[in-house]
Amino acid sequence: xxxxxxxxxxxxxxxxxxxxxxxxxxxxxxxxxxxxxxxxxxxxxxxxxxxxxxxxxxxxxxxxxxxxxxxxxxxxxxxx
Numbered sequence: 001x002x003x004x005x006x007x008x009x010x011x012x013x014x015x016x017x018x019x020x021x022x023x024x025x026x027x028x029x030x031x032x033x034x035x036x037x038x039x040x041x042x043x044x045x046x047x048x049x050x051x052x053x054x055x056x057x058x059x060x061x062x063x064x065x066x067x068x069x070x071x072x073x074x075x076x077x078x079x080x
Contacts, residue, residue, distance in 0.1 A: 022046070025045065025046065026046075029042075029045055041057065041058070041061070042057075043057055
């Protein structure tokens with residue numbers, strides 16, 4: 001019984017160690033954003049996304065960039 005408790009405690013310790021690393025990385029990531037630094041995509045910083053999810057995030061980013069560019073061009077044409 002004591003061995004079971006020790007094994008479970010060790011498993012929890014390892015789990016919380018892993019979670020603390022993630023929490024630290026998230027804090028650093030947030031601090032860099034607040035400091036105005038350019039941040040790499042979140043899926044590169046935290047490798048918890050599958051390839052298909054990464055592709056969807058990249059596509060959404062490109063789409064957003066193109067929509068911003070198209071919006072900027074529309075504003076220029078309206079002022080001419």
